[in-house]
Amino acid sequence: xxxxxxNPRYQVTQFGKPVTLSCSxxxxxxxxxxxQQKSSQAPKLLFHYYDKDFNNEADTPDNFQSRRPNTSxxxxxIRSPGLGDAAMYLCATSRDIPRxxxxxxxxxxxxxxxxxxxxxx
Amino acid sequence: xQELEQSPQSLIVQEGKNLTINCTSSxxxxxxxxxKQKYGEGLIFLMMLxxxxxxxxxxxxxxxxxxxKQQSSLHITASQPSHAGIYLCGGYAGNNRxxxxxxxxxxxxxx
Numbered sequence: 001x002x003x004x005x006x007n008p009r010y011q012v013t014q015f016g017k018p019v020t021l022s023c024s025x026x027x028x029x030x031x032x033x034x035x036q037q038k039s040s041q042a043p044k045l046l047f048h049y050y051d052k053d054f055n056n057e058a059d060t061p062d063n064f065q066s067r068r069p070n071t072s073x074x075x076x077x078i079r080s081p082g083l084g085d086a087a088m089y090l091c092a093t094s095r096d097i098p099r100x101x102x103x104x105x106x107x108x109x110x111x112x113x114x115x116x117x118x119x120x121x
Numbered sequence: 122x123q124e125l126e127q128s129p130q131s132l133i134v135q136e137g138k139n140l141t142i143n144c145t146s147s148x149x150x151x152x153x154x155x156x157k158q159k160y161g162e163g164l165i166f167l168m169m170l171x172x173x174x175x176x177x178x179x180x181x182x183x184x185x186x187x188x189x190k191q192q193s194s195l196h197i198t199a200s201q202p203s204h205a206g207i208y209l210c211g212g213y214a215g216n217n218r219x220x221x222x223x224x225x226x227x228x229x230x231x232x
Contacts (some may be wrong), residue, residue: 004163006163010207035224040224040225041224042124042209042223042224042225043164043209043222045219045220050176057219068178088161090163090164107151107152108156108170109166109169110154110164111166111168111213112156112163112164112165112166112222113163114162115161115162115163117161
């Protein structure tokens with residue numbers, strides 16, 4: 001089945017030690033998203049890729065970076081994790097409309113992976 | 122950041138009972154999505170609503186979007202333990218291309 005796969009499911013790292021989370025998709029969707037979700041909170045968008053175009057949210061800390069080497073893969077790099085970065089990280093994909101189309105927003109649902117729960121020691 | 126208002130925050134029902142979860146926006150929604158999340162897992166897409174007055178059903182779950190496209194409800198008929206989880210609504214409002222979210226409704230179904 002086509003799906004969004006996140007690895008690892010659980011990641012433990014030390015304070016300040018860089019960590020990379022990965023996401024792959026077999027849906028051939030052109031948009032990929034990274035969300036941070038803390039307990040009892042809504043998912044918070046960190047950034048997204050529209051094809052190869054990187055779109056950072058204004059309030060995403062510089063500590064968070066992303067790479068999308070090809071359509072199928074996207075990585076979240078946390079350069080120096082702090083205790084406040086402990087959270088569930090969710091990857092999602094969607095098929096968005098071409099930007100030249102008249103409609104301003106996508107009407108296609110986002111499809112999520114199972115998430116990576118990050119713990120900081 | 123702008124959020125959708127979800128109610129109730131949590132719900133405990135007896136198996137077999139019906140229940141409704143609401144999601145309200147202060148702005149017109151141009152797409153409303155319902156997701157289910159089990160603890161420690163990702164979000165599972167349930168249904169998408171776009172048109173005012175639209176209603177969709179899948180198995181025992183029915184979602185509706187009001188005519189003004191500012192309020193949606195998710196109704197579960199004859200609830201089962203498998204329905205337990207956190208239900209989140211997400212939507213596009215105004216000119217914002219970023220999906221905004223409710224805080225979720227935690228549902229427990231007692232056998």
